[in-house]
Each structure stands twice: as C-alpha cells, then as structure tokens.
Amino acid sequence: MTFENEHLLPGQVGHFFVLLAFVASIISTIAYFKSFKSQLENEKQSWLRFARGAFFIQAFSLLAVFACIYYICSQHYFEYLYAYKHASKELEPKYLLACIWEGQEGSFLLWALWHCALGIVLIFTAKKREAPVMMVVNTAQIFLILMLLGLYFFNVRIGSSPFVLTRNELNLSSAPMFIDSKTNLLRTDYLRFLTDGIGLNILLRNYWMVIHPPVLFLGFASTVVPIAFAFSSLVTKDWGGWVKAALPWTLFSGCVLGTGIMMGGKWAYESLSFGGYWAWDPVENASLVPWLILVAGLHCMAIFNATKNALRASYLFIILAYLFVLYSTFLTRTGILGDTSVHSFTEAGMAMNVLIGIYVLAISAPVLFLFFRNYKSIPSLQKEEDISSREFWMFIGSLILFLSALFVISITSLPVYNKIFGTHLADPQDREFAYNKVLVLVAIIIGLLTGASQFLKYKSTDNKYLIKKLSWPLGISVAATVLILFLYPIEYTKKGPGFLVAIYLAFFASLFSVVANAAYLKSVLKWKLKAGGAAIAHLGFALMIGGMLISSGNKKVMSDNSKTGLFIPFDKDPTGRATENPMENLTLLKEVPTRMGDYTVTYMNDSAASEKTRTFYNIHFKRVDSATGKVKEEFTLSPDSYKMKDNNLTSNPGTKHYLTHDIFTYISTISVSNTESDTTTYRPHEMAIGDSVFYSNGYYVLNGILKNPSNERFNFSPTDTALVADITVYAQNGTQYKAYPALTIRNQELNLINDTVTTQNLYLNFSGLADGGKKFKVNSKETDKLTDFITLKAYYFPYINLVWLGLVIMSCGFIVSLISRVKAAKPAAYVSIGLVLIALFYMFLLANN
Amino acid sequence: MKTSSIIILVAIAAGIGALLMYSVDFSTYDTIGSAKQKQGQYVHLIAKLDKSKPIQYDALKDPNYLSFYAVDSLGNSTQVIYRNTKPAELEQSERVVLKGKMQGDIFECNDILLKCPSKYKDDKKQLEKTVTQH
Numbered sequence A: 001m002t003f004e005n006e007h008l009l010p011g012q013v014g015h016f017f018v019l020l021a022f023v024a025s026i027i028s029t030i031a032y033f034k035s036f037k038s039q040l041e042n043e044k045q046s047w048l049r050f051a052r053g054a055f056f057i058q059a060f061s062l063l064a065v066f067a068c069i070y071y072i073c074s075q076h077y078f079e080y081l082y083a084y085k086h087a088s089k090e091l092e093p094k095y096l097l098a099c100i101w102e103g104q105e106g107s108f109l110l111w112a113l114w115h116c117a118l119g120i121v122l123i124f125t126a127k128k129r130e131a132p133v134m135m136v137v138n139t140a141q142i143f144l145i146l147m148l149l150g151l152y153f154f155n156v157r158i159g160s161s162p163f164v165l166t167r168n169e170l171n172l173s174s175a176p177m178f179i180d181s182k183t184n185l186l187r188t189d190y191l192r193f194l195t196d197g198i199g200l201n202i203l204l205r206n207y208w209m210v211i212h213p214p215v216l217f218l219g220f221a222s223t224v225v226p227i228a229f230a231f232s233s234l235v236t237k238d239w240g241g242w243v244k245a246a247l248p249w250t251l252f253s254g255c256v257l258g259t260g261i262m263m264g265g266k267w268a269y270e271s272l273s274f275g276g277y278w279a280w281d282p283v284e285n286a287s288l289v290p291w292l293i294l295v296a297g298l299h300c301m302a303i304f305n306a307t308k309n310a311l312r313a314s315y316l317f318i319i320l321a322y323l324f325v326l327y328s329t330f331l332t333r334t335g336i337l338g339d340t341s342v343h344s345f346t347e348a349g350m351a352m353n354v355l356i357g358i359y360v361l362a363i364s365a366p367v368l369f370l371f372f373r374n375y376k377s378i379p380s381l382q383k384e385e386d387i388s389s390r391e392f393w394m395f396i397g398s399l400i401l402f403l404s405a406l407f408v409i410s411i412t413s414l415p416v417y418n419k420i421f422g423t424h425l426a427d428p429q430d431r432e433f434a435y436n437k438v439l440v441l442v443a444i445i446i447g448l449l450t451g452a453s454q455f456l457k458y459k460s461t462d463n464k465y466l467i468k469k470l471s472w473p474l475g476i477s478v479a480a481t482v483l484i485l486f487l488y489p490i491e492y493t494k495k496g497p498g499f500l501v502a503i504y505l506a507f508f509a510s511l512f513s514v515v516a517n518a519a520y521l522k523s524v525l526k527w528k529l530k531a532g533g534a535a536i537a538h539l540g541f542a543l544m545i546g547g548m549l550i551s552s553g554n555k556k557v558m559s560d561n562s563k564t565g566l567f568i569p570f571d572k573d574p575t576g577r578a579t580e581n582p583m584e585n586l587t588l589l590k591e592v593p594t595r596m597g598d599y600t601v602t603y604m605n606d607s608a609a610s611e612k613t614r615t616f617y618n619i620h621f622k623r624v625d626s627a628t629g630k631v632k633e634e635f636t637l638s639p640d641s642y643k644m645k646d647n648n649l650t651s652n653p654g655t656k657h658y659l660t661h662d663i664f665t666y667i668s669t670i671s672v673s674n675t676e677s678d679t680t681t682y683r684p685h686e687m688a689i690g691d692s693v694f695y696s697n698g699y700y701v702l703n704g705i706l707k708n709p710s711n712e713r714f715n716f717s718p719t720d721t722a723l724v725a726d727i728t729v730y731a732q733n734g735t736q737y738k739a740y741p742a743l744t745i746r747n748q749e750l751n752l753i754n755d756t757v758t759t760q761n762l763y764l765n766f767s768g769l770a771d772g773g774k775k776f777k778v779n780s781k782e783t784d785k786l787t788d789f790i791t792l793k794a795y796y797f798p799y800i801n802l803v804w805l806g807l808v809i810m811s812c813g814f815i816v817s818l819i820s821r822v823k824a825a826k827p828a829a830y831v832s833i834g835l836v837l838i839a840l841f842y843m844f845l846l847a848n849n
Numbered sequence B: 001m002k003t004s005s006i007i008i009l010v011a012i013a014a015g016i017g018a019l020l021m022y023s024v025d026f027s028t029y030d031t032i033g034s035a036k037q038k039q040g041q042y043v044h045l046i047a048k049l050d051k052s053k054p055i056q057y058d059a060l061k062d063p064n065y066l067s068f069y070a071v072d073s074l075g076n077s078t079q080v081i082y083r084n085t086k087p088a089e090l091e092q093s094e095r096v097v098l099k100g101k102m103q104g105d106i107f108e109c110n111d112i113l114l115k116c117p118s119k120y121k122d123d124k125k126q127l128e129k130t131v132t133q134h
Helices: A009-037 A039-074 A079-085 A091-102 A102-124 A126-146 A207-222 A224-236 A240-272 A281-309 A309-334 A350-373 A389-412 A414-421 A431-455 A463-487 A494-525 A534-552 A800-822 A826-846 B001-025 B034-037 B122-130
Strands: A151-153 A156-158 A586-590 A592-597 A599-608 A614-624 A631-637 A639-641 A649-652 A654-657 A661-670 A691-694 A698-707 A722-731 A736-739 A742-746 A749-753 A755-756 A762-770 A777-784 A789-798 B027-030 B042-049 B065-070 B079-080 B096-105 B106-115
Touching: A009 A039, A009 A102, A009 A126, A039 A079, A039 A091, A039 A102, A039 A126, A039 A762, A039 B096, A079 A102, A091 A102, A102 A207, A102 A224, A102 A649, A126 A224, A126 A350, A151 A494, A156 A762, A156 B065, A207 A224, A207 A240, A207 A281, A240 A281, A240 A309, A281 A309, A281 A599, A281 A749, A309 A350, A309 A389, A389 A431, A389 B001, A431 A494, A431 A534, A463 A494, A494 A534, A494 A654, A534 A789, A534 A800, A586 A592, A586 A599, A592 B034, A599 A789, A614 A661, A614 A698, A631 A654, A639 A661, A639 A736, A649 A661, A698 A777, A722 A762, A722 A777, A736 A755, A742 A762, A749 A762, A800 A826, B027 B034, B034 B042, B034 B079, B079 B096
Parallel strands: B027 B042, B079 B106
Antiparallel strands: A151 A156, A586 A789, A592 A599, A599 A614, A614 A631, A614 A639, A639 A649, A654 A661, A661 A789, A691 A698, A698 A722, A722 A736, A722 A742, A742 A749, A755 A762, A762 A777, B042 B065, B042 B096, B065 B079, B096 B106
C-alpha cells in the first residue's frame, strides 16, 4: 500500500547509514584487535590501515545519519515519528539542532559523533597505543549505534531507530479522520491530517539547549579516552607509560565536563523557574559525580608523573569515572529516577533499559577486572611519603573528592535501592541541606588544600619556606573574612549557628585558596602563566565555591508576603497553628503599585511574542530614597510564560543583572482571562467629538478620531485602514486615563480592538460610524469582575557573577595545563586560550545580561 | 604511602561515613493510611487529585494558600494544604507526589511533584491522543 506525499527516501538512506556505521564499528574493532595481536610489523600495519578505513567509514556514516535526521526535521516530514515528536512548524530554525538532541536517539547519536571526532584525533596522535585505545573507543561506538539500530532479534527490538514512521508506531486508525471509510484502513492521504508536530518542549526553548547538550556530551564522550589508555597499558603490561599520554585527555575531559555541568546550572538559573543554579537534583548529581572522580584521577596522574606514586589510584579513579558516566546515563535514561527528579523521564522500554545496563558494564567491568588481576604487578613505591610533600596532600585531596562523589551518588541512588530491595525510602525532608551540610565541610578541606599545596614541593618542603610563603595569604584571607563578617554578613541562620560557622569557614578557605593561588602566580611563577594552569584552575574553582557560598547564603526572597505586610494572613490555617512555610509568592494587580522589599513594583501590561502561546509580563520596579524622595533605581523586567491548551503554565524568569547582584523574578500564576465568562454586555453610545458619557465612577470624553495613528498604543502605517477613538476617562477621584479603542479593516474584514481601563473596570469599544459619519459608536461596559493579576516570585541573588567568573577562570586553567602538556606551538596556544576565554566569558557573563 | 597516611585516610573515610549515616534522615513513601499513623513525620505520599472535591485557591486573597483533596490507590482520602501557588497543571495531573507531614486530618504539604500526561512524549498512548487532536 502506498501513501500520498510521503518522503521515504531520507529515512531509508538514514537507516542504511546506521547499519553501515554499526557494521563498520564492529569491523574496525576486530581489525584493531587483529593489528594488536599481530606479531609481524607488516601485518600489524595492514590491519591498522584497514581498521582506520573502517573507522572513517563509520564516522562518515554517522554524519550522514545526522544529516538525514536534520533534513527530516527541518522539512517537517511528520510521517517520521522523530519529526512529529520533536519538530513543529512554529519552531524557530535556531532550535532545529536542539530538537534533534531532545530525543533519546538524537542524543545518543550526538555522543557517538563526538566519539568519532575524538577517535580521529586519537588515530593521529596515539602512536603505538592506537590499536588498543581505538578498540575501546570502537566498542563504545558499537553500543551507542546499537541503541539507534531498531532491528528485531527474536521478536525483541534492539535499540530504537530515529527513522521509524508515525503510521507504523502509532495506532492512527483509532482516530476516525485517518480512516478511509470504504476500506476501513488508514487513508492513503492521511498526511493531509497530520499537519504539525508536537515540537520542542517549551522548557527547552532556550539558547542553552542548543549549546549545553553538545558540550556535556563531549564531556561524557571524552571520558572514554583516559580509560582506553588505561586499558592499553593493562593489556601491554606497560604499567606507567599511559599516564603521560592520557593526562592531556583527562585535562580536556575535566574542562569540558565541568563547563558542561555549569552550563546546565547557568541554564537552570537563567531560564527555568527552579530559583537557582543547583538543586542537587539526581540528574545534576549524576553528571557531577563522574567529574569529581575524574578530577581525583587527574590529580593522582599528576602525582605519578612527578613522583611515581599513586599509579594504582590513577587506574582506579579513571576506570570509575567512566563507570559513573555510564551509570549516570543509566539513571537519567531508564526512568528509574521517576518520582525523585524534576527532569523525570519515562521508561525507555525494557529492552532499551537492559541495553543501557549492559553498556554501563561492557567496558568498565572488564577493565576493572584487568586492573584487579594485575593489581600486584602494578608498581607502587614502598617508601612512605613525607608529610610535608605536595604529593601526600594532593592524594588526600583526591581522596576527599572521591569520597564526596561516593557520598553524593549513594544518596542519589535511592530509587535504585528501592527497586532492588523493594524498600520505600524517599528523599530527606530538606534534600539540599542533606548534601550541603556534608559538602560544606568538603569545601573547607578542599579550599585549604588547594591554597596551601601550591607552595608545597614534591618529596618534601622546608617548613620555613612554607610559613614565609603562606603567612601573607593566610593573613589577608583572615582579615577579609573578618571584614565580611562585619560589612556584609552571611545571614543564613535557618539551619542553626553550627552550619553558619561552617559556611564562614568554607568561605574563609575559598578566599584563602584564591589569595594563595594568586600569590603563587605572582611570587613563585612571576606571572609566567604558561606553567600556572593548576594555580589558575584552583583559583577559579575556589572563586566559584566562594561565590556559591555567598550567593546562596545571602539569597533573599523579595516577594515574601510576611515582610511586605501586604496580605494579612487570614484564612491561613484552620487548626490555628503557626506556619513554618514562608509565603514566597506575591500577587500583583494590573496597574496597582505594590510594595516588595525596597521596591515598588507594578504589573504594567502584557506583550505578545512570536510564538502564539507565549506572553511577556512587563513589571516595573522602582526604588525611591525614603529621605529625599528621589528615584534611585528604576527598571522593567519582562518574565514570560507559555500558556498551553490545558492550562499548563511554563515560566521563564526575567532578571535584572547588576555587577554585584541579580534581581530575579518569575511568574507562578496568572489570572484566567475573564472576558469569556463575562456576561455583562456593552451599552451602546453614539458620540460626536467632544461628547461625554457618564459611567458609575466618572465620565469619559471622545476627544477625536485618529486615522492610522502612531502613538503609545498603536503603530499603524499609512497603508493600513484603521480608525482609533481618542478617549480620556475622568474618574471621580480626579485621575485621568487615556483609552484608544480601535477598528481596523484587514482583508475586507472588520476587526475591533477594545481597550480597557483596568483600575476602573471599564471596557471601551469602538464599533463604527453613525448618523452619516457625524457620530461614532463608542460603547462601554463595566464589570465587577476582578482585574488581571499575576503572582510572582522574586529573588535577590548577590555576587552570582563570582560563580560564573570562577568557572570561566577554572576552565581556562584546565586549557593552560592542557596546552603546556601537549607542548603546542605558541600561536596555536594563544589562539585557543583566547577563543575559549572569549566564548566562555561571553556565554556566562555577557549573553542575556 | 604507608602507615601514617593510611591511618589518616581511614580516619577521614570513617569520619565521612559517620557523617553520612548521621546526616541523612531518609523519608519514606507512604499511603494516606500509613501517613496518618505517622503524625508529624515527614513522608512522601503518592496519590491522585480527588476531582469530586473542591480545589480552593484564590491568588487575589492569598497566593500562598492552596487546599485540595487527595485520594490514594487504597481509596483513603485527605485534605492537603500547600502554602504556595497552585501548580497550573494540577487538574490535569494523573498522579501527584506530595511531600510533607500529616497534622491531624490535614496533610501539610511543602512540595508537590506532578505527573502530567502532557510532559511525556515517549508515552505512546499519549502520543496517539495528541495526534488525533490535530
């Protein structure tokens, strides 16, 4: 049976390339294995060439698959389920990429594409380790492509193809309009009725959705390289050599994954109404944990490079980092998190879950097994490290990072225990505090370690030197902390004095680390930044932690009703108990100024956006000096929300950015439009220019009729046909309001644009001419329905920019280290650092501000 | 890496382990019936909105007061008070996870997680419903 207007070719081409890529990845793995096993140099080389060829074919095929999906989505071929689910006609073209990686299949494809890019770099740089390293990369590829296969083996569908057809997947015949009444089958022209797709989830329509997933997936994908190097050394029994080769890759991975995670935080802060950048959500934790372990591994590798210590720990951490990357994939994609995460996904299906489960263990478990089997043979120094040596404290730091990762993942894995043991455990009452109270201690230790250890030397350090170098940074940071204590105290008292002290200690430790690392760059390195990657990264990290402490510690809810005194808490609680919950939402009536903290806020009006369901709410903020009456600060924020068919409201915040703080608002409720249910009708009036009409609370005057005006309400061009009544409303209390009801003719259709004076509940409507053009029909109605309102939440985030600045500095530190490790040529080094710095600085600190 | 360092490491590990044990007081998933037995204890209820009873929310009067009734799979019902704005999709939700404490006959809720059909693109039944609406 053929159907009209279907475009089956791109899907067939795409599916062919998925199969080709799958076969090529298997062939490439086998060829690399053969090359690795060959004893003869000739044979080795020929297998190697063959394997490379297969890998290039695979990379090309995956690009072709991506191109096919892109084509299908961009052409709105809704006969494909993928396009139907993720694309829609109103979606702006800039989100086309985003809708590709919104889906499970598209994001696996993205991951696989990054493996290809990394693999190509490895082919040119891995030298004698190429064969075993690429065996691992290819094995990972086999699994990722398997997820896109969608082939049946023994009645079980393996993977899910992005090229399946809507009519095959969905039971369209359940809807009468798709049925041919003669044959009772799907009508051949069914596509005529399948005119639009669901489109990208509204929550995800943000430029971060375009940039965050590729960066995060590059971070995930790149963790395969260090474990591949570890594998290569385990199979060749060349115990230590891999570390030097894998170190730049580990730096790269740490940089990209860390940046990717914080991009997610910045996104959450900027556009999602969670009220912050980090909420210890399982999905966030799942990507943080591998990063922590990877960084622990990175430090152990650096120790080994300098002293030959910590080789076993390097192996272990690198293997576990990869294991946890895949475990996090397992958590977020199998639907197991279900009730615990706001990012909740649904079940991907049993077969898919099993496949993901196998993938989690497919590479990491064998490598871990090899590691333990060879554990005894892996050399370790028998000599005890000196307590004043750098490596000793670096190792302690790595261990702390590793333990905190275990702590985080053990709480995050709660749904997994419930599944296995059939228990019903749930998150603690205050989830964020459960994490924060342990990790604030980690921050203290890490701050002190990253500050002091720069001045420690490998093997052992002279005490006098250490005291001399550290006394200044210590003194400065103690003084600064004391100053903060008096000038800008952290007011996070709701968890008791103990936690507050811990916050101060952590803040001091971060400050110390910032100062000490800066001092190290100055006094030891004499600003030779090339060698200062670690110091720069540590400085950035400490700045970020310090920024988090102060911005979260002093974050304030501005819309707190109990402080504005606007609402008397009546009808609060039938039992008469005091409430422990803050009243964080504030209702603003349209055009009624309301006090909020130091500000007077007014909900001015709404403005429509290009997407039909989206509305911006313009909220005016004004701060007046109470003594002089002068306006000190004035701005308008426009948070927006999408209102869906089923009343589903999705809000994006509006934020006023200052250098030192942000004022952050989002809409939590909007009034349901009451014009539809309004039963009052317009009272007709025929008015000549200059006439006045009374209403219950005053009168209004028709000043004139304007043709195609361009004023504060309308902007008509001379080619339009529009008449606007210019009306002034005089209320009893002496206030005057302007109103401009209008009528327009477009495509021979008459359109009435009514105007309202909301504070007077007065609706005005201009419906035409009367009395041969001498009079005008200006009709009015009054309603006792309440005016429009919005309910919003507003936060004050101080010094949030320190968090982003810290992250940018940390990432640059990673890059500096990376470049000095690979001994890049100078111009290339400067260009790449410059580009990374500019891009990150722009994205985190300038864009959207 | 010998005695002294290992001792320190073990001490740190033990310290963090102890903190972990001490710090995390996990809550539990409960039914309305069992939550009523655990007065004042923080629990997670998995329930459904009782559509036969009124939802009380008036943002003009007080934007931080929502009251509705929830019913669980065993048929038990309770009034729920949530001192925050009404989640817009509440009426459409198929299932709600309510976090809070039972106080007498009233569930004092401080967080609501909604399971809404509209969020799920991967649910085939839901997709079939949407496709027929075009």
